[in-house]
Amino acid sequence: MAIKSFQGARRQSQSTEDIPLKVSDYMTTKLITFNPEQSVEEVIESLIRYKISGGPVVNEKNELIGIISEGDCIKHISESRYYNMPMENNTIENRMVRNVETIDGNMNIFDAANKFLSDKRRRFPIVENGKLVGQISQKDILKATVKLKGQQWGK
Known part of the structure; x- marks a missing residue:
């Protein structure tokens, strides 16, 4: 008597080429952006x-010129209180980080994850042809x- 397969039907495995692994597949494209003339108070709000x-x-x-974070805003509040200076009329142009590191939208998400760990960043902008x-x-x-x-977690 022959032994029949006891494993049953098998699903077709999805090839790694079908699995979206690029940063551009998961990045946010509808962004809240700021302009350099905005006040720190507007950004906080x-x-x-x-x-x-x-x-x-x-x-x-729509060219990336900087990035502003909660930390930048907190630093502004702290300094203005420490020096007893008014907070109005202070634009984010004076508070934003100008040398912003970006990553390529074609980068593999696992490489991007490593970049987050090594650079200790919370976000990376993606720029193409000079535009955000x-x-x-x-x-x-x-x-x-x-x-x-x-x-499959392959590349």
């Missing part, structure tokens, strides 16, 4: 209203891994 920890600063051509096209955050990387759960 936006950070609270939209429940975000920071955002890119762009010029009128999106941003990837640590939370976006986590969302990507949840979507990929059960899939």
Whole structure:
């Protein structure tokens, strides 16, 4: 008597080429952005209203010129109180980080995860042809891994 297979039907495995693994597949494209002329108070209100920890600063051509974060705003508040200076008329141009490191939208999400760890950043803007096209955050990387759960983790 012959032994029949006891494993049953097998699912077709999804090839790694079908699994989206690029930063551009998971980046946020509808961003809250700021302009350099905005006041720190406006930024603080936006950070609270939209429940975000920071955002890119762009010029009128949508070119990335900096990034502003909760920490930058807190530093402004702390310094103005320490020196007993009024907070109004202080634009984010004076508070934003200008040398912003970006990453390529074609980067593998696992390489991006390593970059987050090594650079200790919360977000990276993605720029194409000089224009801001999106941003990837640590939370976006986590969302990507949840979507990929059960899939092959190959590159």
